[in-house]
Amino acid sequence: MIISDSVIKELTNAFKKAKHVGIISHKNPDPDTLSSNIALRKFLEADKKKVSSVCIDPIPEKLLFITKKYDFKSSIDKNMDLLVCVDTSSRDQTHFLLKNTKKNIIVIDHHASNEMFGKINIVNPDAASTTYIIYFLFKKMRIKINPETATLLLTGLYYDTGNFMHSNTNATVLMIAADLQSKGANRKQIVEMMNKTHSVNQLKLWGKALSNITLTKTGGAVSGLTKDDFQTCNATQNDTKGIIDYISSTKDSKYAALFCNDDDGNIKGSFRSKEENVDVADLAKYLGGGGHKKASGFSIKGKIKRDTYWSITKN
Ligand SMILES: [Mn+2]
Incomplete structure (x- = not known):
């Protein structure tokens, strides 16, 4: 990835002028936005800057291994004179944090849908993760990467490539x-924390989802979890994260779908496509949701039911 000298100059000038930098992670934070946040923070703090990490949502317990001793604020301080948004495609992605702010904003992101809402936008949709861009930034700025920062950058890369299984895993990524x-970089720690921290209840729920799979005539590996399934396993909606990738591993399937009924009568659906000619963004849109060609989701009021295949009925 090529980052021009002028961008680096603008960036270093902005950092130099700033008295208090706020680094903002997107709502419902994931490993990429958090590891980008801390990697950047460590770099700026080593440069004697005052830095705060900000996220509107609390850091999920499972991801505390990334943020460690670094605390996160849930609002923007009036003293912050520079905001850096990492892995964030729009103002909306920070919830109301950026709504009316006139502060200087720098955007570092890899979403194709990025709205370029910063004064400086370092956005590359070809980058597999935001930490991928930060890696090249550090390289260009000749910043030495220590083991801790290496672990952070690898965490974002590992997560956003689906453990190096998604199609964005190219030669540069490797x-x-x-x-x-x-x-x-502590690869062992990343693998352990990302893949080996499931509770018994969560795995029981996954077991239900796997035993509920049906393979449709159009090549859909489809599964559903009813309210009863969640109750029997004493599991929550959060415990469904990750199941879809297992459903998608069904032999001869072209796409995967998971429908979950929650306590409030909602159906939460996730789709994954395995083939170029199956666009699941369209499918989710039809059901009032959205997402990417290869991964999408929706949420509607309704019920799920299994006969020969799974079906959903809108309320
Ligand atoms: Mn990302």
Whole structure:
């Protein structure tokens, strides 16, 4: 990835002028936005800057291994004179944090849908993760990457490539991963924390979802979880995160779908496409949702039911 000298100059000038930098992660934070946040924070703090990390939502317990001793604020302080939004495609993604702010904003992101809402926008949709962009930023700025920062950058890359399984896992991604590992990234910790921290209740729920799979004539691996399933397993909606990837591993399937009924009578659906010619964004849109060509979701009022196949009825 090529970052021009003028962008680096603008960026370093902005950092130099700033007295208090707020680094903002998007709502409902994921490993990429959090590891980008802390990697950038460590770099600025090493430069003696006053820095605060900000996220409107609390950090999920499962991701505290990324943020560690660093605390997050849930609002923007009036003393912050520069805001850096990481992995954030629009103002809306920070919830109301940025609504009326006139402060200087820098955007570092890799979403194709990015609204370029910063004064400086370092946005590259070809980058597999935001930490991928930060890796190249640090390289260009000749910043030494220590083992801790290497672990952070690898965390975002690992997550956003689906453990190096998604189609965005290209040669550059693997090259960066190799470099980060040689710089001391703790790959073992990342793998453990991301894949081996499931509760018994969560795994029981996954078991239900897997045993509920039906394979449709059009190549859909479809499963559903009813209110009863959640109750029997003493599990929550949060525990469904990750199941869809297992459903999508069904042999001979072209796409995967999971429908979940919650306590309030909503159906939450997720789709994954395995083939170029199956666009699940369209499917989700039809049901009032949205997302990408390969991964999408929706939420509507209704009920799910299983006969030969799973079906949904809108309320
Ligand atoms: Mn990302």
